[in-house]
Amino acid sequence: MRRVFGKKKAEAPAPSLDQASNGLGGRITTMDTKIESLEKELKVYKDKIKKASTPAAKKQLQKRAMEVLKRKRMYEQQRDAASGQQFNIEQTSFGLESAKASIETVAAMKQANKELKRTLKKDLDIDEVDDLADDMAELMEDFNEVSAFSDDDR
Numbered sequence: 001m002r003r004v005f006g007k008k009k010a011e012a013p014a015p016s017l018d019q020a021s022n023g024l025g026g027r028i029t030t031m032d033t034k035i036e037s038l039e040k041e042l043k044v045y046k047d048k049i050k051k052a053s054t055p056a057a058k059k060q061l062q063k064r065a066m067e068v069l070k071r072k073r074m075y076e077q078q079r080d081a082a083s084g085q086q087f088n089i090e091q092t093s094f095g096l097e098s099a100k101a102s103i104e105t106v107a108a109m110k111q112a113n114k115e116l117k118r119t120l121k122k123d124l125d126i127d128e129v130d131d132l133a134d135d136m137a138e139l140m141e142d143f144n145e146v147s148a149f150s151d152d153d154r
Contacts, residue, residue, distance in 0.1 A: 017093040024086040030081040038072040 013021070045065035052058035 010128050017089055021089045028082050031075050041068050067127050
């Protein structure tokens with residue numbers, strides 16, 4: 001059955017964590033430049049307020065300065081919120097990278113374990129190791145006897 005208002009639109013793929021972080025970084029930079037320009041504007045108003053001759057002009061300048069200050073604070077709050085979001089995205093990205101690294105490490109350890117088992121089964125004969133240890137023990141006994149005999153000759 002067809003929809004009354006047309007087909008369902010395909011959803012756009014979600015942005016990657018890097019894309020989201022870069023987008024927020026751009027927004028933060030834009031807000032920083034706006035905040036700097038508002039600070040400059042505030043400085044101009046402060047200078048004009050100091051030089052104002054009449055109380056009415058001074059009051060009008062103070063009113064404009066307050067409006068600029070409110071906008072500046074609004075941008076600062078937005079920048080702080082965006083910075084917090086960017087921090088959360090970066091933390092998530094770090095966690096994801098750590099999880100991927102852990103998965104790779106576990107996979108490498110599994111492969112090494114399989115290789116070690118295969119090598120031990122194929123190339124290492126426990127009976128040979130036993131025989132070698134026995135031979136070494138006999139040689140050490142023979143050496144000790146020869147050493148004891150040579151010590152007696154002195």
